[in-house]
Amino acid sequence: MLKLQIQSDMKTAMKAGDKTRLGVIRLMLAAIKQREIDERIELDDAQVLAVLDKMVKQRRDSITQYSGAGREDLAEIERFETEVIQSYLPRALTDDELTTLIDAAMASTQASAMSDMGKVMGLLKPQIQGRADMGSVSARVKQRLGG
Structure with missing residues (x-):
């Protein structure tokens, strides 16, 4: 379980007295x-990955700002936090792997128009939660569907 590892x-x-890393880990656990607590459930690994993925996205936005x-x-602090959080996420997908997954999803859903985007996504x-930026994947799918 990912939560137990964290x-x-x-x-x-x-x-170890690593206060900066400890602070980030506490943020993740919080x-x-x-x-x-909000959903009154125990999160499984996929849901924990979704939380961590959201945290990385928030930090990327903060770094840009x-x-x-x-x-x-402040950007340097956010970069460090991003590195720590990403260490718990699975290996990022390469462009080729992502293209293969998009092709397979489009084929299995028989997507041919923008109205099929929800099915593909x-x-x-x-399959890609925590392994690729959902925004860029969405843009690639949209482009492939002619949007």
Whole structure:
């Protein structure tokens, strides 16, 4: 279980005195716990990945904003947090792997128009969660469907 691994890493960071890493791990566990409380469920690995993926996306947005405002000190903190969070996500897909998955999803759903985009994305999302940026995947599918 991914959640147990994160909890174990928190203990390791505490023992090692790695306060910056510990802070990020605590943020991750807080986000996971918040979702569990909100939905009154125990999250499985796929749902934990979705939470972590969302956290990475938020940090990428923050990095862009901080860099644009000339606050490289804050952008650097966000980059570190992104690295720590990404260490728990699966290996990112290459462009070729992503293209193959998109092709397979389009073939299995027989997608040919923009109205089929929801079917394709619904099939792709569980396969690529945490392994690729959903926004860029969505743009690629849209382009392939002629949108």
